[in-house]
Amino acid sequence: MDSNLAVQLTIQGILLGGIYGLIALGLSLIFGVMGVINFAHGQMMVMAMYVSYWIFVLLGIDPYLSLVIVAAVIFVLGYVVQSALVNRILDYPEAIQVLPLVSLGLVLENCALLFWGPDHRSPQTALSLETLWLGPVMIDVSRLIAFCLAILITILIFIFLKKSNIGKCIRAAADNRTGAILVGINVDRINNTSFALGAATTAAAGVLLLPLMPVSPHIGHDFTLTAFIVVILGGMGNLMGALVGGLILGVAESTSTLFLPATLKQVVSFSILIIIMLFRPQGLFRGKK
Amino acid sequence: MTRFYLFLATIFALLLLLPLWLDNYILGIFVMIFYWAYVGQAWNVLTGYTGHISLGHALYIGIGAYATTYLALTFGLTPWIGMFCGGLIAAVIALFLGFLGFRFGLRGVYFVIMTIAFAEITRLIVSHVEALGSFSGIFLDFNPSFWNFQFRGNQPYYYISLGFMVASLVVVRLIETSKAGRFMVAIREDEEAAQALGVNTFKYNMIAIAISAFMTSLAGAFYANYIFYLHPNTLFGMSTSIDLILRPIVGGLGTLFGPVIGSFILTPLSEISRAYFAKGGLEGLHLILYGVLAILVVLFMPKGIIVYVKKLLNPVLKLSQGE
Numbered sequence: 001m002d003s004n005l006a007v008q009l010t011i012q013g014i015l016l017g018g019i020y021g022l023i024a025l026g027l028s029l030i031f032g033v034m035g036v037i038n039f040a041h042g043q044m045m046v047m048a049m050y051v052s053y054w055i056f057v058l059l060g061i062d063p064y065l066s067l068v069i070v071a072a073v074i075f076v077l078g079y080v081v082q083s084a085l086v087n088r089i090l091d092y093p094e095a096i097q098v099l100p101l102v103s104l105g106l107v108l109e110n111c112a113l114l115f116w117g118p119d120h121r122s123p124q125t126a127l128s129l130e131t132l133w134l135g136p137v138m139i140d141v142s143r144l145i146a147f148c149l150a151i152l153i154t155i156l157i158f159i160f161l162k163k164s165n166i167g168k169c170i171r172a173a174a175d176n177r178t179g180a181i182l183v184g185i186n187v188d189r190i191n192n193t194s195f196a197l198g199a200a201t202t203a204a205a206g207v208l209l210l211p212l213m214p215v216s217p218h219i220g221h222d223f224t225l226t227a228f229i230v231v232i233l234g235g236m237g238n239l240m241g242a243l244v245g246g247l248i249l250g251v252a253e254s255t256s257t258l259f260l261p262a263t264l265k266q267v268v269s270f271s272i273l274i275i276i277m278l279f280r281p282q283g284l285f286r287g288k289k
Numbered sequence: 290m291t292r293f294y295l296f297l298a299t300i301f302a303l304l305l306l307l308p309l310w311l312d313n314y315i316l317g318i319f320v321m322i323f324y325w326a327y328v329g330q331a332w333n334v335l336t337g338y339t340g341h342i343s344l345g346h347a348l349y350i351g352i353g354a355y356a357t358t359y360l361a362l363t364f365g366l367t368p369w370i371g372m373f374c375g376g377l378i379a380a381v382i383a384l385f386l387g388f389l390g391f392r393f394g395l396r397g398v399y400f401v402i403m404t405i406a407f408a409e410i411t412r413l414i415v416s417h418v419e420a421l422g423s424f425s426g427i428f429l430d431f432n433p434s435f436w437n438f439q440f441r442g443n444q445p446y447y448y449i450s451l452g453f454m455v456a457s458l459v460v461v462r463l464i465e466t467s468k469a470g471r472f473m474v475a476i477r478e479d480e481e482a483a484q485a486l487g488v489n490t491f492k493y494n495m496i497a498i499a500i501s502a503f504m505t506s507l508a509g510a511f512y513a514n515y516i517f518y519l520h521p522n523t524l525f526g527m528s529t530s531i532d533l534i535l536r537p538i539v540g541g542l543g544t545l546f547g548p549v550i551g552s553f554i555l556t557p558l559s560e561i562s563r564a565y566f567a568k569g570g571l572e573g574l575h576l577i578l579y580g581v582l583a584i585l586v587v588l589f590m591p592k593g594i595i596v597y598v599k600k601l602l603n604p605v606l607k608l609s610q611g612e
Contacts, residue, residue, distance in 0.1 A: 037398050037401075085584065085588070088588055089587065089588070092587075092591055093340070094340075094342060094397045094398070096538065096542065096587055096591055098342055098344065098401065098534075099534065099535070099538050099583060099584075099587050100583070100584045100587045100588070102344070102531050102534075103531075103535075103579075103580040103581075103583040103584045103587075104580065104584065105580075106528075106531060106576055106577075106579070106580040106583075107576075107577050107580035107581060107584075109573075109576075110573035110574070110576040110577045110580070111573075111577060113572060113573035114571065114572070114573045114574055114577065118572075217573075221527055225405065225409065228402050228405075232399075232402065236398075261417065263413070263416070263417070264413055264414075264417060266409065266413055267410050267413050267414065270406040270409055270410045271410070273402070273406050274389070274403065274406055274407075277393075277395060277399055277402070277403060278389060278393045278395075281393070281394075281395065281399060
C-alpha cells in the first residue's frame with residue numbers, strides 16, 4: 001500500500017511538474033533576454049485562468065479549446081507591459097527595477113479581486129472528474145492531458161526558438177545584446193516579443209491548471225515563487241533546465257506529503273531553493289548569470 | 290544648515306501639538322504614517338544604504354510581533370522589554386541569512402529570492418506551531434496599562450509611534466555620517482571596488498542587515514499591541530514586504546527623509562481610499578491605485594519625490610549638499 005502511494009505521488013508530481021516547468025519556462029525566457037525577473041508572473045497566470053474560466057462560463061468553450069485564445073490575450077498583455085513599462089526600466093538599478101513589476105503584480109491581483117471577487121472558482125468541465133487506473137495507481141485524466149499539452153507546448157517553443165527567424169533573434173539578444181543590435185536586430189521589439197511570449201507561456205500553463213485547482217485572486221504569488229524556484233533549480237535563462245527543474249520540484253513537493261502535512265510542502269521547495277542557491281547558484285544545469 | 294534644523298524643529302513641535310486638535314480617527318491615520326515611515330526607514334538601512342534588496346522584511350515584523358506577544362502571554366514579560374528580545378532574535382536570524390547571502394556571494398536577484406524564501410518558510414512554520422496559534426493566529430486581550438503597552442484611544446500610540454519615527458531618523462542620521470555608513474554607501478555603489486579599496490564589505494553588510502532587522506522587529510511589537518491580532522499570513526506575508534518597500538522607494542531610496550516623505554504621501558492615500566472604496570464594495574481598488582502610483586513614480590521620478598520636495602523647499606531653507 002505504502003509503495004503504491006509513493007508511486008502514485010511520484011506520478012502526480014511528474015504530471016504537475018510538467019506544468020511547473022511550463023510556468024518557469026516563461027519566466028526563464030524573460031530573464032534570459034532582458035535580465036529582468038518578472039515578479040508579476042504568477043499574477044499573469046491567474047489572469048489567464050480567469051479569462052479561460054470566463055470563456056468557459058459565458059461561451060461554454062472548454063479550457064483546453066480556449067487555450068489559444070487565452071494565450072493570445074495574455075500575449076498582448078505581455079507585449080503592452082514590456083513596451084510601456086519594462087523597456088523603460090531596463091537601465092535602472094536593480095532595487096528600483098523590482099518595484100514596478102511587484103506593483104504590477106499587486107495591480108493584476110487586485111483587478112482579479114475587483115472583477116471576480118475573493119471566491120475560489122472551479123469550472124466543472126467534461127473531464128474534470130475522470131480518472132484512469134493503471135493497475136493499483138490512479139491518474140487524473142485532466143492532469144495527464146495537462147502534462148502532455150505542457151510538454152507539447154514546451155517542445156513547440158523550443159522549435160520556435162531554434163528554427164524561426166524571430167526565435168533566432170530572441171536567442172541572439174539573450175546571448176549578446178550589443179552584438180544583436182550591431183547586426184541590425186530591433187532589440188526593443190525582440191524584448192516585447194520575448195516578454196509577450198513568456199507571458200503567453202505562463203498563460204497556457206494557467207489554462208492547463210484550471211481544471212486541476214480552483215482559481216482565486218491570491219494564488220498568483222505562490223506560483224511566482226514556484227516559478228522562481230524552478231528557474232533557479234534549472235539555471236537562470238536555461239530553458240531546458242526549467243522543464244527538468246519543474247519535474248524535480250513537482251516530485252519533491254508531491255512526495256514530501258508522505259511525511260509532512262500538505263500545507264508544509266512549500267517548506268521543502270524553499271529549502272531546496274536555498275540549498276541550490278548556496279551550493280550551485282548557476283543551477284543544476286549551466287544557466288546564465 | 291541652521292535654517293534646516295529650525296524647520297525640522299518646527300515640524301516636530303507641530304506634530305507634538307497636533308493631537309490637541311485632531312479626532313481619534315485622524316490620529317489613527319497619523320499612527321500608521323509614523324509606523325510605515327519607521328518600518329520604511331528600517332528597510333532603508335539595508336537596501337537604501339548597502340543596495341542589497343530585501344523583499345522579505347515582513348519576516349522581522351512577524352518575529353517582533355510574535356516574540357513580544359509570546360513572551361507577554363507565557364511569562365508576563367512587558368512588551369517594553371519583550372520587544373528588545375524580539376529584536377535580538379530578529380537580528381540573529383538576519384545575521385544567519387546575511388551570513389549565507391554575503392558569504393556565498395548571492396547578489397541582486399538571488400539575494401532578493403533568498404529573503405523571500407526565509408520569510409515564506411517562517412510563515413509556513415509559524416502557521417503550524419500550536420503554541421503560536423497556528424493558522425488562526427493569536428488574539429490579544431485588551432488590558433490597557435502602560436506596563437502592557439496597551440492603551441485606550443490613539444493618543445498614546447501617536448506619541449509612541451512618533452517617538453519611533455524620530456528615533457529612527459536620528460539613528461539613521463548617525464549611521465549615515467559615521468564611517469560605517471560611508472562604507473555602506475560605497476558597497477551600494479560598487480561592492481567590488483569597495484572591497485578592492487580595503488573595505489571589509491562582509492562586515493558592513495552584516496552590520497547593516499542586523500540593524501535593519503532589529504529596528505524592523507520593534508515595529509512588529511508595536512503593531513501587535515496596536516492591532517491586537519496576529520495572523521501569520523498578514524504578518525509574514527509577501528504583501529507586507531511589498532507594502533513596506535513602497536514608501537521608501539516612492540519617497541527616495543537611500544535618503545534620510547525619503548521613507549518619511551513617502552509615508553506621508555502614500556499612507557493617508559491608502560487609509561482613506563481603503564475606507565472610501567470598501568463602503569462602495571470596491572474591495573482591492575485602493576491597492577490598484579496604489580500599485581499604479583508606484584509604477585508611475587518609478588517611471589517618471591526614479592530618484593523619488595524627495596528630489597522635488599528639496600527643490601520646493603530650497604529657496605526657503607538654503608539646503609547645503611547632502612541634506
